[in-house]
Amino acid sequence: MKQRLLFLGAPGAGKGTQASLLCRQQSLLHLSTGDLLRAEVSAKTSLGLEAEAVMNEGGLVSDSLVLSIVQKKLNNLQGGWILDGFPRTLVQAHALEDLLEKINQPLEAVLLIDVNDEFLIQRLLSRGREDDSESVIRKRIEVFQEKTSPLVDYYSKRGLLEIVNGEGDIGEIASRIEICLS
Numbered sequence: 001m002k003q004r005l006l007f008l009g010a011p012g013a014g015k016g017t018q019a020s021l022l023c024r025q026q027s028l029l030h031l032s033t034g035d036l037l038r039a040e041v042s043a044k045t046s047l048g049l050e051a052e053a054v055m056n057e058g059g060l061v062s063d064s065l066v067l068s069i070v071q072k073k074l075n076n077l078q079g080g081w082i083l084d085g086f087p088r089t090l091v092q093a094h095a096l097e098d099l100l101e102k103i104n105q106p107l108e109a110v111l112l113i114d115v116n117d118e119f120l121i122q123r124l125l126s127r128g129r130e131d132d133s134e135s136v137i138r139k140r141i142e143v144f145q146e147k148t149s150p151l152v153d154y155y156s157k158r159g160l161l162e163i164v165n166g167e168g169d170i171g172e173i174a175s176r177i178e179i180c181l182s
């Protein structure tokens, strides 16, 4: 099975859910920028304070802030891993490409978890995190379309893209992902 992976998808597509499952099963490292940012927010660091307002409004935290948080983690990558929620912009994707080249650990696959917008909204409303109100969710979906969806083309041109239907129950989607990556 491929072991150096990136999970792409709209907010609520299930990137975090599926990445955690697969990491547990295959003993991979799970690197989620959402989790890293939320840890900074709860520790009330200066980075966290800067990120909090943007996250609660449904925007993307600045590339420079995200890169400052992930760079050290990426430099220490080894074995198999899943990047979950990073990159989210072309600037982040270019920075990632340079970094992985330097550490000689190229990506093996990029998995797009594809889910219809109305499903996304229902899922996130029932999760009820601080940034999960309907207006904020709609804003996050718009931001995804504008800033993150260009990555689909970017990774497709590099021959790395796999698309998985992310609608259905969690176990069913996990099986589709396994087939896709084997």
Ligand code: B4P
Residues within 6 Å of the ligand: 009, 010, 011, 012, 013, 014, 015, 016, 017, 018, 033, 034, 035, 037, 054, 055, 058, 059, 060, 061, 062, 066, 084, 085, 086, 087, 088, 092, 123, 124, 126, 127, 140, 166, 167, 168, 169, 170, 173
């Ligand atoms: P993330 O933490 O990445 O969160 P997400 O996109 O909302 O969710 P994900 O797709 O992981 O869904 P999940 O599995 O949790 O980002 C949060 C914020 O951080 C961003 O808006 C942004 O501000 C900031 N950020 C993060 N990375 C950044 C970056 N690189 N650059 C800039 N800013 C960044 O699933 C959602 C819910 O659905 C859960 O409750 C789950 O239980 C449920 N669920 C999952 N699969 C299901 C299924 N099959 N059926 C029913 N429910 C399901």
